[in-house]
Amino acid sequence: MDKTKIAQALSDPIRYKILMMLIRGDSACCPISSNINLDAHTGLCNCEIMNELGMIQSRVSYHMKELVETGLVNEEPRGKWKYYFANSNKIADYIEQLKQDFKL
């Protein structure tokens, strides 16, 4: 696990907000509007994040890529959308690492 890479991901306020959105697990906008089955209601797609944070598409894309690369977020394409899920295990691992490193 790359500790400093994860810290870097967590250091951007926008990425932190996105992570909080994913943790909250608001129901996604897209499956509703397009009648995809209900279990799609976990995770969020790009457009949801764009709307909520008022960001343009490529900016969201950039940040999601950063998050996915650290493993803090998993992605899953569904139809023409892409869904994102917070990976709690990764964060838990990171916390454990911090505890060890800082002797806590």
Added chain:
Amino acid sequence: MDKTKIAQALSDPIRYKILMMLIRGDSACCPISSNINLDAHTGLCNCEIMNELGMIQSRVSYHMKELVETGLVNEEPRGKWKYYFANSNKIADYIEQLKQDFKL
């Protein structure tokens, strides 16, 4: 507590190394050579960090300032040296915050 600021501090490999040095609590070089009393042997001064990491003085100064500003490190001037100590409470608080935010 500024979560993203702390993450930012933890995101630089050099600062992370410095924190590890402070946690390890190697005895400082300066008090020994200059016969300051023994309880000075906790914490590290700039020169110790310079030597160990092979960095020039202003660079160390910059990173120490960053660390102190987040509260992850406390400083204490002693004579013409400045000693630095890892602030474990701050890190513990940050970990607690992460746990809460990520529902862990």
Added chain:
DNA sequence: TGCATATATCAAATATTTTTGATATGATTT
């Protein structure tokens, strides 16, 4: 006081990250 040592600060140079707009890719619908 004057000199040496330790650290701080500053401005310029570099490097890295983030944002943007344009365009490309890929899936869905008609």
Added chain:
DNA sequence: AAATCATATCAAAAATATTTGATATATGCA
């Protein structure tokens, strides 16, 4: 197949962070 929608990628611009060398400040010592 063509049009549409969602996302990815790219290159340039903008913003931030880091490094460096020079100089300043502050302390202790001869």
